[in-house]
Amino acid sequence: MTRILLAEGIAAPLLPQLVRIEVGKRLIAITDALDAAGLRVYLAHDLDTIARIKRDTGQILFQPFNPDFWPNVGGPHEVVVVMVERDGKVVACCATRRIELENSLYDNLVTRRLFYANPHVAGREGRCIVTAELAHQIEDCPIALSGCVWVDASVMQHRLVEPMMRIAHTWAISTWYVTWLIGFAEERVTRLLGFDAYGYDQAHRRVAMDFPALGINVDTFLLASTRRKARGLYLPSPDAIRDPSEEGQ
Amino acid sequence: MTVLASRFAAALRRRTYPNTGVRAKTLAHAAGVSIDTFDRYVAGSTRITAEAVFNLAAFFAKSGDHGFVGEVYGVEAPGVCGQLPAVNSNVTQLRPHADQIFWCDDAGNLHHAAHGSLEFIRRAVGETATERFAHRMLGWVSLTLRPDFTAELRYTEGQANQAAVSRACAFLIDEGRKTLRTVRRVVDCAGEWVAAVPASPGEAANALALSAKLPTPYLVVHQLGLEVANNVPEFRAILAESTDDPGSAWAASLRNMPGRASYLNVVGEDVTLPILAGQLGLPDDWAGKNIMAIPTLRFADMTRHWMQVARSGPVLRRVQAPIGNDQVDYLSLAMPDGPRGKNGGVVSATKVLKRERIAA
Numbered sequence: 090m091t092r093i094l095l096a097e098g099i100a101a102p103l104l105p106q107l108v109r110i111e112v113g114k115r116l117i118a119i120t121d122a123l124d125a126a127g128l129r130v131y132l133a134h135d136l137d138t139i140a141r142i143k144r145d146t147g148q149i150l151f152q153p154f155n156p157d158f159w160p161n162v163g164g165p166h167e168v169v170v171v172m173v174e175r176d177g178k179v180v181a182c183c184a185t186r187r188i189e190l191e192n193s194l195y196d197n198l199v200t201r202r203l204f205y206a207n208p209h210v211a212g213r214e215g216r217c218i219v220t221a222e223l224a225h226q227i228e229d230c231p232i233a234l235s236g237c238v239w240v241d242a243s244v245m246q247h248r249l250v251e252p253m254m255r256i257a258h259t260w261a262i263s264t265w266y267v268t269w270l271i272g273f274a275e276e277r278v279t280r281l282l283g284f285d286a287y288g289y290d291q292a293h294r295r296v297a298m299d300f301p302a303l304g305i306n307v308d309t310f311l312l313a314s315t316r317r318k319a320r321g322l323y324l325p326s327p328d329a330i331r332d333p334s335e336e337g338q
Numbered sequence: 339m340t341v342l343a344s345r346f347a348a349a350l351r352r353r354t355y356p357n358t359g360v361r362a363k364t365l366a367h368a369a370g371v372s373i374d375t376f377d378r379y380v381a382g383s384t385r386i387t388a389e390a391v392f393n394l395a396a397f398f399a400k401s402g403d404h405g406f407v408g409e410v411y412g413v414e415a416p417g418v419c420g421q422l423p424a425v426n427s428n429v430t431q432l433r434p435h436a437d438q439i440f441w442c443d444d445a446g447n448l449h450h451a452a453h454g455s456l457e458f459i460r461r462a463v464g465e466t467a468t469e470r471f472a473h474r475m476l477g478w479v480s481l482t483l484r485p486d487f488t489a490e491l492r493y494t495e496g497q498a499n500q501a502a503v504s505r506a507c508a509f510l511i512d513e514g515r516k517t518l519r520t521v522r523r524v525v526d527c528a529g530e531w532v533a534a535v536p537a538s539p540g541e542a543a544n545a546l547a548l549s550a551k552l553p554t555p556y557l558v559v560h561q562l563g564l565e566v567a568n569n570v571p572e573f574r575a576i577l578a579e580s581t582d583d584p585g586s587a588w589a590a591s592l593r594n595m596p597g598r599a600s601y602l603n604v605v606g607e608d609v610t611l612p613i614l615a616g617q618l619g620l621p622d623d624w625a626g627k628n629i630m631a632i633p634t635l636r637f638a639d640m641t642r643h644w645m646q647v648a649r650s651g652p653v654l655r656r657v658q659a660p661i662g663n664d665q666v667d668y669l670s671l672a673m674p675d676g677p678r679g680k681n682g683g684v685v686s687a688t689k690v691l692k693r694e695r696i697a698a
Contacts, residue, residue, distance in 0.1 A: 096471035100529070106477055106499055110444050113475030117464035124466045 092131040092138065092172060095120055095256065098165075099132070101263035104324070111325045112259060119252045123173065126247055128180070130256065133170040135163040139184045139237050142172070149304060151236045151273075152204035154184050158213070159206050162186065169260045170237075171253045173244070180241040181249040185257040186234050187265045194232070194271070194311075195224035198296060203234075215300035221293035221311040230268040233261035235287070251286040258288055259323045262316055270319050273298075273309040288322055289314045340382075342410070346391070347382040349409040353398065354380065368397035404452035440509065441472070442479040446501035448509055455480065473497075473526055479506040479546070487519045491542055494526040495549055503550035507543040511555060514539030515695070525549070540660030556665060558658040559640060567654050570689055572598075573671045577652060580673060587675045587685045599687040602629070602645050606681065609642045618668065618688055619661050648672035648684045656691075667692040 095116065101109045120130050133139075136156035143150040152158055162168060166187070173181040190197060198217045201208035235257055240249050261267055274283055279292050289312040297308045314322070355361050366376035369390040378384035391410055398406045439451040441458060451458035459472050472478040473492060477499030482490040491506065510521060521542035523534040534545070544554040567573040572594045579590035591599035601613040614625040624632060629645070632638035637659055647653055652673035659666060668690045675683035 094466070094468065096466055096468040099471070100474045100494075100497070102497065106497070109497070110476050110499065113471065114463070116475075117467050117471070120466035121464045130466075 091135065092133045095130040095132055095171075099260060099263075101259075103266070104263045105327055108324055108327055109263070112263065112323075115325075116256065116259065119255065123247070123249075123252065127175055128244065128247065128249070129174045130252075131172045131174060132260075133172065134165045134168050135170070136168060136184075137163075138172070139170050139182060142179050142182050142239070143237065145179075146239065146241075148239060152300070152303070152305075153186055153188070153234055154237050158204070161206070165264070169257060169264075171257045171260075173249055173253065175244065180244045181239060181253060183238040183250075183253045183257050184236060185261050187231060187261070187267060188234055189231050190227065190229060193225050193228035195219050195221075196228075198224060204300075212302050213300075214302065215298070215305075217299070218295075218297040219311075220295050223291065223293045223311055223313055224296070227269050227271070227313070231266055232269045232271055233258070233265060233267040235261075235270065235272045238287075248286075250282055251288075254287050255323060258314075258319055262319050262323065268316055270314045270316070272312040274312055275307060275309055279310040279312065283310065283312050287312060288319070290318045290322075343382040343386060346386050346410050347380055349406055350376075350380050350394075352409075353403070353406075365394065365397070369393045399452065407452075436485065438483045440481045440483070442481070442502040442505040442509070444476055444478065444499040444502055446505045448505050470526070478502050481506060481509065483513070483518070487517045488536065489513070489518055489521045489539075489542075490524055491521050491546065492524045492526070492531075493546065493549070495528075497526075498546070498550045500550050500552055503546055503552055507547050507552075507555050510539045510543045510546075514543075538660060538663055540665060544660065556658065556660045557637060557640075560656045562654045562656055562669075564652060564654055567652075567671055570669065572689065573654070573669070573687065576671065576687060577673075584674065584678070585676045587673050588683070591685050591687045595687045595689075598689065599685055601675070602684045602686060604645055604649055604681055604684055607642075609645045615686075615688060617690060618666060619664060619693075621662075644670075644672060645684045645686070648686070649674050649680060649682060650678055663695060665694045666690060667694075 099116065101112060104112060123130060136154055136159060139154050140150055140156050156162070168184065168186050170182060170184045172179050188203070194203070197203040198219045201213070201215065201217060204217075205213050235254065238250060238254070258270055261270060270289070272287060272289065273296055274287070283289055283292050291313045293311040293313070295308055296311050299306050350365065353360060354365060362376055362380070363373055366373045369376060370393050371379075371390055375384060379386065379390070391407065395406045398404070439455045439458070441449045441451055441455070441462070443449065443462070449458065449462070455469050459467050459469055463472060463476065469480065473480070473494045474497055477494070477497050479491070479493045479498055479502045484490070489510070491510070493503070510518070518539050520536040521539050522536045523542055523545060525532050525534065537545070540556045544556050547554045564577070567577060575594045576587070576590045579593070580587040588599075588601060598615050598617045600611065600615040603610045603612055609629040611624055611627060611629055614620060614622065616622075629642050630638050632641070644653060644655060652671065654669065654671050656667070656669055668688050670686055670688045672684050672686045675685050
């Protein structure tokens, strides 16, 4: 597992200079606060990392993040895994993948191409029922799909979901050209965390996933946020940042 | 008593007898003030000069105490970069026998990282920040001055902050005038550190400025009207002699400016340099080579452009450029040798107006 400290791994090449500086200071404020609680934030850029964490904690791995189904996916241009460690042990994680959508999200869901690089292999049967209207509108564009959010019960009081998702989504919009940020969550999680913690601004009912071979049978909401909305949430407005060189003019 | 004065007084009291073995008289001498003034410093009842602070910082640093400036300016609080003291380059005299690390921040301030780079970044940015983070996300520029009068310059390509770059360029130029000989640029290109060939401080400053899309501090070119050439007797003579016979430009320049004219050959995009004037101080091994073999790419590109223009008729320009260890300010008269046209020879006669040492 190759992991790097957040401060070492982030570059935000898409951001204007003054915005990048402000974002950098915000991220360091987050990691400093976690550091004070003995928690360290790391990044990884491979699916094996998230698969290992899920396996070690006995959870089902969401198919788009399963390296068995996506053997060629990895690297900072495709995957970012945000991990929080305490005493060298991973206590929380989330992952985001950049996906180039061909056709609509609806089409990718019902044909299971969003879940498997090759859905026509034995053992990958299942079905996905999509009634979320937004899935038809998201089409032919790069998206950032987030998932695999997990926080260990021992660190629940630190409310790690929000900072982790903030880091993952900030990475996505500052490093990748993505048009939409999306995720899937069950109704209870959507109501509790979908907006404030996950940072999405839309929740659409519903995307039902039924994959018997993996033991997945869930009824989820499609959570989504446009790049513009995410930028407004995670990045400071360039207009609000005063260039020191312009002072006095 | 102001906060600064009280911090200054407390920092002095901690370092003065009976708390240490250092007497007030010694410190007054180190600060360059009278003992009465020093007593008023300790009492916090007089104005403090920056000179006194730095003199004392230098004095304490000699005995290994590098925390004086930090205590005076109250930089112990984490994440208060704005309160960090910006230093002048005289601090380079503090520890002449060790590497000295400087950081230029996004406010255009220069900071001396007396306790090491990472310690400074953690103090200035945050406990979890790293040097690479400061380079990449904040666009800061770091400089390490070595005792052998060389320096290492680190920044992230395309992401260096303009204020930091301006300050770093000024620092390089300033140090170049004093002792600095060569600067090695180590640039973060898409996550990899790439080291450039060591260059003079002026060339390093130019390259750094270009990466931040700033005007290069040293390379300035102005095209002048040909009437200005009449004010220079040598140029006037060359122009007069070559006007009637275009093929005599080279001969005219040899007669009027021997050793101060170069001959260039333009063939499409290729410009070769068969004969090189020694006056400018350009390396002899450039003779016979394509102009683009000049390591300073912008200088080469600019020269090529002007030579191509000169094939259409005489051109006069004023150039201020770093050549070797000098900043050279010169006039250059370029004119076609032979009939005008796209390809052919160009005679470039130069008259140096000013030459200034910019590197030790």
